[in-house]
Amino acid sequence: MTRRTWNLAGLLLGLWSMVAPGLLAQAPAPTKRSIETYTVPEVTLVNQNGAKVNLKAVLESGEPVILDFIFGTCTTICPVLSAGYANLQAKLPVESAKVHLISVSIDPENDTPKVMRDYLKRYRAKPGWDFLTGRREDIDKVMRAFGAYIPNKMAHYPLTLIRDRKTGKWIRLFGLMSSSEFIEECRKDEVL
Amino acid sequence: MSPRVLLRFRTLRCWTLGLCLLVTAAFATPPPQSKVTDKPIKVSGLSSDKALALGERMYREGILPSGEPMQAVVSTDIPVVGTSFSCMSCHLRGGLGSWEGGIVTLPTNGAKLAQARYWKFPNLSPEERQSMSLKVAPQARPAYTDETLAHMLRTGVDPSRRELHYVMPRYDLSDQDMAILIHYLRSLSMDLSPGADATTIRFATVITDEVSPEDQRDMLVPMNNYINLHNQLSKGFGTRGYYSVDGDEMIGAYRRLSLSVWKLHGAPGTWAVQLQAYLDKDPVLALVGGLTYGDWKPIHTFCETRKLPCLLPLTELPVVSDSDWYTQYFSKGYYQEGQAAARFLHQKGDPASSGRILTISQDGAEGAALARGFRETWSELGGEAAVEVQLEKGEVLSPSRLQAILQKEKPVTVLCWTGGSSFQALDALAGRDGQPQVVFMSSRLLGSKVYDLPEKARGFTWLTYPYRDPKEEPNVSKYAETLMAGMKERHSPSRIATRTFSMIQVLKQGLMDMNRFFYRDNFMDRISMQRDQVLPDYLRLSFGPGQRYASKGCYIMQLSPGPKGELMRMSEWVIH
Numbered sequence: 001m002t003r004r005t006w007n008l009a010g011l012l013l014g015l016w017s018m019v020a021p022g023l024l025a026q027a028p029a030p031t032k033r034s035i036e037t038y039t040v041p042e043v044t045l046v047n048q049n050g051a052k053v054n055l056k057a058v059l060e061s062g063e064p065v066i067l068d069f070i071f072g073t074c075t076t077i078c079p080v081l082s083a084g085y086a087n088l089q090a091k092l093p094v095e096s097a098k099v100h101l102i103s104v105s106i107d108p109e110n111d112t113p114k115v116m117r118d119y120l121k122r123y124r125a126k127p128g129w130d131f132l133t134g135r136r137e138d139i140d141k142v143m144r145a146f147g148a149y150i151p152n153k154m155a156h157y158p159l160t161l162i163r164d165r166k167t168g169k170w171i172r173l174f175g176l177m178s179s180s181e182f183i184e185e186c187r188k189d190e191v192l
Numbered sequence: 193m194s195p196r197v198l199l200r201f202r203t204l205r206c207w208t209l210g211l212c213l214l215v216t217a218a219f220a221t222p223p224p225q226s227k228v229t230d231k232p233i234k235v236s237g238l239s240s241d242k243a244l245a246l247g248e249r250m251y252r253e254g255i256l257p258s259g260e261p262m263q264a265v266v267s268t269d270i271p272v273v274g275t276s277f278s279c280m281s282c283h284l285r286g287g288l289g290s291w292e293g294g295i296v297t298l299p300t301n302g303a304k305l306a307q308a309r310y311w312k313f314p315n316l317s318p319e320e321r322q323s324m325s326l327k328v329a330p331q332a333r334p335a336y337t338d339e340t341l342a343h344m345l346r347t348g349v350d351p352s353r354r355e356l357h358y359v360m361p362r363y364d365l366s367d368q369d370m371a372i373l374i375h376y377l378r379s380l381s382m383d384l385s386p387g388a389d390a391t392t393i394r395f396a397t398v399i400t401d402e403v404s405p406e407d408q409r410d411m412l413v414p415m416n417n418y419i420n421l422h423n424q425l426s427k428g429f430g431t432r433g434y435y436s437v438d439g440d441e442m443i444g445a446y447r448r449l450s451l452s453v454w455k456l457h458g459a460p461g462t463w464a465v466q467l468q469a470y471l472d473k474d475p476v477l478a479l480v481g482g483l484t485y486g487d488w489k490p491i492h493t494f495c496e497t498r499k500l501p502c503l504l505p506l507t508e509l510p511v512v513s514d515s516d517w518y519t520q521y522f523s524k525g526y527y528q529e530g531q532a533a534a535r536f537l538h539q540k541g542d543p544a545s546s547g548r549i550l551t552i553s554q555d556g557a558e559g560a561a562l563a564r565g566f567r568e569t570w571s572e573l574g575g576e577a578a579v580e581v582q583l584e585k586g587e588v589l590s591p592s593r594l595q596a597i598l599q600k601e602k603p604v605t606v607l608c609w610t611g612g613s614s615f616q617a618l619d620a621l622a623g624r625d626g627q628p629q630v631v632f633m634s635s636r637l638l639g640s641k642v643y644d645l646p647e648k649a650r651g652f653t654w655l656t657y658p659y660r661d662p663k664e665e666p667n668v669s670k671y672a673e674t675l676m677a678g679m680k681e682r683h684s685p686s687r688i689a690t691r692t693f694s695m696i697q698v699l700k701q702g703l704m705d706m707n708r709f710f711y712r713d714n715f716m717d718r719i720s721m722q723r724d725q726v727l728p729d730y731l732r733l734s735f736g737p738g739q740r741y742a743s744k745g746c747y748i749m750q751l752s753p754g755p756k757g758e759l760m761r762m763s764e765w766v767i768h
Contacts, residue, residue: 046768050538050573073736075284075721077293079277080266080359087270109734109744109766114572123276135764152723153736156293176359178268 031160031175033185038161038170041141045104045134048116053132055142059163064099064191067161069148070131071107072115077158080176084160086123087179088186099191101129104142106153108133147172162189235371247376252285254278256369264361272361282359284737285517286713287380290721295359301381301711305336315707341377342370381711387477388447388710393703394476396452398467398491398505400484406681410688411483411506414675415451418696421675423448445708452476456484463490471498478503478715481695483688487557492519501716503702504695504742506688508636509557512565516740518712520698520719522691522730523743526558526636529656530565532746533607533632535767536654538573547604549578550628552597554610554637555585562609562634579603588613591620598628607632612641615649622648630654635749635759640685643757650751654762658746659687660731661761669728690728697727698742731765 040056047053059065068085070078085101092099105111111119116131133139143149150156162171162185171189235243246257254262254274262274279300283289287301298309307318309332316324333352336344340351345363348356365373387394397415399408426448454470456463479495482488482505492511495502495518502518508525524531537549551566553559563580570578579601583589589610594617598606606628608614614633621627635642635655645653660668672693679689698719705718717737724734730743745765751757 050768071736073738075290075292075737076282076295076297076359079272079281080270083266083270083272083276086272086276107734107736108768109732110736110739112768124273133768135768136766153734154292154721154723158293176267178358179270180268 031173031177031181033174034172035164036147036170036172037168038146041138041145043134043138043141045132045138045142046113048113048120048131050113053130055132058100058102058130060168061100062165064165065102065163066099066186066191067102067104067146067163069106069143069146069156069159070103071105071153071156072111072119073107074153074156077156077176081158081160082119082123084177084179084182085129086125088182089126089129091179091183099128099186103129103131105131105133105139106143106150106156108136108139146170162186162191164189166190235375236368238372240375243372243375244379247372247374247379250274250369250373251279251287251376251380256365257372262369263364265364266361267358281737284714284717284721286709286711286717287377288709288711288714288717290717292721295357298356300377302378303382305341305377308332308334338371338374341374345370345373381709381714384710385477385712386475387712391448392450393447393710394450394452394474395478395480396454396470396474396476397480398454398456398482398484400456400463400486401458402485403483406684407483407686407688410679410681410684410686411481411692412453413677413679414672414689414692414696415481417675417677418700419449419451445706451480454479460486460490464494467491467494468498471500477501477710477712480504480699481506481692483507488519492516495519499712501712501719503699503719504691506691506695509561510741513740517738518716519740520716521741522694522733523658523746524565524741526561526634527565528741528743528746529634529636529658530562530567530607530609531569532656532658532748532763532767533654534566534569534573534575536748536763537570537605538575539763539767547629548602549575549605549607550597550601550603551578551580551607552583552589552594552610553580553607554583554589555587558634558637559583559609562637563607566607578607583610589617591617593617594621598626602626603628605630605632609634609637612638612644615641615644615646618649618653619646622646622652628652632656642759643751645751645757647753650753650757653750655749655751655759656746657749657759658743659729661747662759665728668726672728687729694725694727694729694733697725698722698733701725 040059043055045053045055059067068081070081082103085103089101105116111131111133113133116133120129120131140149146161148159157174158176160173160177160182162173164171171185173185177185238246249255250262254277256262264272264274266272282297283300287299289297289299291297310321310329311332312329313321314332321329331352333350333354336351344350344356345365348358348360348362350356397411426446452470452474454467456466478501480503482491482502484491484507487509488505488507489511491502491505494500496516499518503520504522505519507521510519510521510525512524512527549570551563553563559582567578581597589608594614608618608631610633618631621631629652631649631653633653633655635657642655659665669690672690675693675696676689701722702715702719705721706715720735720737720739722735724732727733731745733742734744735742747761747765748763749759750762752760
């Protein structure tokens, strides 16, 4: 590379650096979005009321479904994901109240129905948001099925999955979203 | 890369970095400028203690002095109330922050806020930086003043004009509430806790006077082996520090360890006074391990009152609490077995229609804990209360006594929280009309007698078993022998040596994660942020903020027929 090319590259990077921090400072880093096909495993999980839930039946019922992976004593990511769920519920128009929010525990040993009930209460969850736990083997199957497997819960990452009712495919959103970004995604995918 | 290319690359890097810093600064809202002050903002109309108490509630529970939840915005535009998650959720109780899922939560404790933060070696004190000639290293931010701290909490912009990550909530606080919160933050983990100095971290372990010499040895040998091993290594390290996997964060963190044995004598009611005398004479950072045959409650209460951590005492009679904080247990002990029986029954059918349940428990704390574990869990699951019969002190459950109780109560399920002395009564049950369908017993209460369960009773007797499947245990327990040098009997049924080994593994990780921030609350925070551990005895030990019982599981087993009956798993490790 010539000296001129180096200088030009430096200038361009410099210009980008002028714009980027200003932009990035205003909004969360853009989420990584992809369309995926997942095969939901045949597992029975347990919800916050202690009721058994056939995951496949719930996820593929035809109703709008959004899925994330959290745990009850998580420090940083889950509270923000859950604040997003709570905010979405608060903003849902009455006619869209059928959207089913599902959080699957990645700490199934500690997340008993009672822990999950208390968690949902803290976020002022309304009916339509279920927190599911189960056998560790089953939870592992679910995480693997959605490309979300982590062996150590402290190293998990923010992931939101929206099911496209028409195609049965999933919109995979990697990263934490702002409220407007989340609602825009839901509109785009006709969940709202 | 040739030297010339390298030079160009460095020039480019400097250009870019310079521009980035310049422009980031230009875009961010400028924070108020004022001199660093050591004195926190005065909280008008409140005593310091009152302001601290109110600030603590804001920090831990997200509740304003008015009693209303704190209001904030997270991720740019998501409103959130403090009662959903508070400062403590991410920064942890000691305020030293956390790392989770790729997001670093910075320290927010008094000592750190009062110092400039540097990109390189952020854990060094100003004096150390000076002595290492690092004072000119680029700053991430200057020390916070009360004004810049308030500005950051409201806008997310720190005193270097850098905007913090959007997961940091931006708080809507009045001036008075802000002053209260800052007053608390200034005091949080400000002075190091007693028990650690420039060379040594001191620990103690508690042993009560009824504990046999053999059991004392089983705990103390692995502990002393570990301490000696650690201190031998420290001769090489001194306090010079070493490099952790991810860089330079461990500078100055290395310390020798010491272990005192605090022997408690006499009635449990006198233990608090004895413990206080020990602590006054020999301030330790934390208690580790510990042995008593009775209830751990007096020691638990002392630790809670004195805010003294206690790591993994070897007790089956812990305090079961959702909110107590300073003792990390292996499990809920006997309580957890009762809990497992309730969950297993619930899983088998609707609690409301599962028939009459009878609990027979032997006199003493063990039977009471088993009964309570079942009672509370069964009630939470919606089951009808069991009929409870408690045997007299020293009473053996004879066949005639059992028949009399059964004829009166006619239960479908019996929880027989007694020892092996009830086997004769169980044997007599087999084949009788109207016998209960299921009998539960505690394998821990039965001890090695579990394998003597009468042949005829094996079909209807379910055993709560709070450890790893014995068939799978030897491979894992072998690992523990690394610290059992000098012990003849390495795997006693009491599992004292192996559990001590597990405690040491958790302690080692905790010490590493605590770094040089020797605050008692930080010690507990670091223990709770550990990843799951696969160690002897329990199938899995798992942690998390506020989680205080590391093993959450308990199998339901049955004993196979024959003279060499084996335990067979009839349930998952954790039953939901």
